[in-house]
Amino acid sequence: MDPLLQIEDLEVRFGTFHAVRGVSLTLARGEKLAIIGESGSGKSVTALSVMRLLDGAARTSGRIALQGAEVLDLPAPALRRLRGRQVAMVFQDPMTSLNPVFPVGRQIGDVLAAHTDLPRAARRARAVELLRQVGIREAERCLTLHPHELSGGMRQRVMIALAIACDPALLIADEPTTALDVTxxxxxxxxxxxxxxxxxxxxxxxxxxxxxxxxxxxxxAVMHEGRIVEIGEAAQVMGAPQAEYTRRLLAAIPRIGLPGEGRLPDTPVVLETRAVSRAYPRARSAVARLWDRRQVQALRPSDLQVHAGQVLGIVGESGSGKSTLARLLIGLDQPTGGNVLLQGASLKPRNRTERRALSRRIQLVFQGSQASLNPRKTIRRALSEAMQALPRPERRSPEALMALVRLDPGLLDRYPHQLSGGQRQRVGIARALATSPEILIADEPTSALDVSVQKEIIELLQSLQRDLGMTMIVISHDLGLIGTICDRVLVMRAGAIVETGEARQVLTHPATDYTRALLESLPKGLAGRARFASPA
Amino acid sequence: MLARSPVALLGLALIAAIGVIAVLAPVLPLPSPSATSILDSYLPPSAEHWFGTDALGRDVLSRTLWGARSSLAIGLGIVVIGMVLGVSLGLAAAEAAGTLFEELAMRLVDIFAAIPVLIWAIAVVGIVGTGATQIGPVSLSNEAKLVLLVGILFFPGIARITYGLALAELTQEYVDARRLQGTGSAAILFGDVLPNILSPLLVQASVLVGIGIIIEASLSFVGLGVQPPMPSWGSMLADSKQTVFSGEYWLSLFPGLAIFLSVIGFNLLGDGLRDLFDPRRRTRLPKGAA
Structure with a gap:
């Protein structure tokens, strides 16, 4: 029997950039094939080629056969019938892939109208049925909602309902869960x-x-630089990888380590909060606030203590208040209740001199996305500016800072866009260390990076923390990262701290159901196959 | 970079040509723009007077070239005033997001945006009169007054664009990083935020210069702009209004053409710059291939 999808020698070029270099693969009916790769590996481009969704700049050659149809040679009308009816796609971000101005019901109805001849009433009934099939309980009500009224998970469910609306033979899911919380x-x-x-x-x-x-x-299938470096049964690729690259990828995955035995030493508390809370007014404009006094409680009164020389991990899903807490801890934002105390004294800087003094004691490392460095300034300038709070004799050379984070000083005169993600994040760390702070807060320090780079950054942060004897707070949604480097862990949910304790204790014997659910929903590779063995 | 946009290049060439003429007008071998000669009135274009002469026998070519000086100076001056006010207010309002100042500043912008530029200019010049005005120790020429009065009305559009762009830019992580270094608001706004939002502002500015030139011409046409004997395209058009249908086409054609070319020059430059700066027009790689 013919395979459902057959790709032979697929090549895709964008100008001089060779995105896909001779990819061949087949997919049988009902088979589940995963393509794994880091950014720039060509995995998404390969997927988009199957739908012929690449823009005009792409030069494609090779052969893609889907149920006998030559996709690359199809005329436009046949291509439209193919999309939706035979192949459907689910994208990463359901907010941008759903149209924000139409209710969900209309968007499903449109797809059905385009590909079937169901009458209006039947389309509505079918839409309700589809939403039920993707696990949306109040399907009738959901039809009338707009995408922004749905949570991320609900939006992705709607996207899946759209994708299966016309019973496609092939479903392409491009990073469908990357923008979602782990649970x-x-x-x-x-x-x-x-x-x-x-x-x-x-x-x-x-x-x-x-x-x-x-x-x-x-x-x-594992892709690297436009090529499939390894393809095979999941158990084989994960269990006994043949390609060097696959082995590297597997080794780089941050997994919860086995924390060492023995009690943590009792060091003094350097940073603490006393019933600190933050509420935001619902109304954005100052005038509207005169009559609309409703507030959103982003952080409920919380107490936490950070011990000198230790690494505290703050874990939480989106909306848990962990970033709000980080901004309060570093003084970028002021609490609406309670206090943040840095060695017993209130953190709130009253003027620029105090702000500068504070900048020498506590610093922040950002996500390491493009936005963390000013695109118009060279690395040298960014690092020099970071030292302006120091008196001249104490300033280090930018070269010394680069050496600290193990970067080539030759990169100093480049602009941020000329650096790789990992290099950018190292610069971000160097910038934070410019004032030799006692406390370093890292807010999702690896979430914008590829897996293999994440490992390097985690190791760098660990060794810097040890060598410089810094106190560190790591904020992340990634339990693997937290479990790798933290001494203590604090779990947050919906603006409140639900559990706190030594990392070993919390991650192996969680006290609350929520922490347990977090740990259980963590993907576990081959070890997790049991839960997918049969339908729920 | 401009080489990638022929439209911007054409606009720039037009503006550069007019600019060079404006600067060089005093040294070009031309008769004085205000030298009258009754015997030579209404001469059609010839080898001696390329653009002909007007009712007082003044050389139209010379007057048109000299007119470029006041048109460009006033057009640019208006935009400079508008940019300085608009960018400052827009940045300040964005930095003060959520406060009463933001609200007041942006409502002030709304108020100014509601005033029709020409009617405002005619009314105010009508009240303070043409010619130099003495304000305390400062003497303002009529042209300086025009630039100030009209420039004030140009700031709302620029302020709104600046405000919107700055609001988005201020949420970037590098801005927080600067705050954590103890850098003041003004240094962050002008040193970090402004350079990153300048491209769309320059596009807007170049289009506004074209509008400024038209406003100058309109005001001079009704006698409230540049005052004689200084030549201006607007006042030349006004002088030619009796002769439009009597055959002396050169009196209206050349100043009209000058206005047309300079306005279209600035608009082409603006369009071209917008295309160059628009990230959607750059060749993209699909997600995952970047």
Missing amino acids: VQEQITRLLVDLCRARGIGLLFISHNLDLVGEFADRI
């Missing part, structure tokens, strides 16, 4: 896998997360 990620992956299994849909699942696809994929 939601598990639900959505499960939904996709169950749907495809029940309907015999072939699934092409694009991801950077090996542990995630290891739980359910039949086969895994």
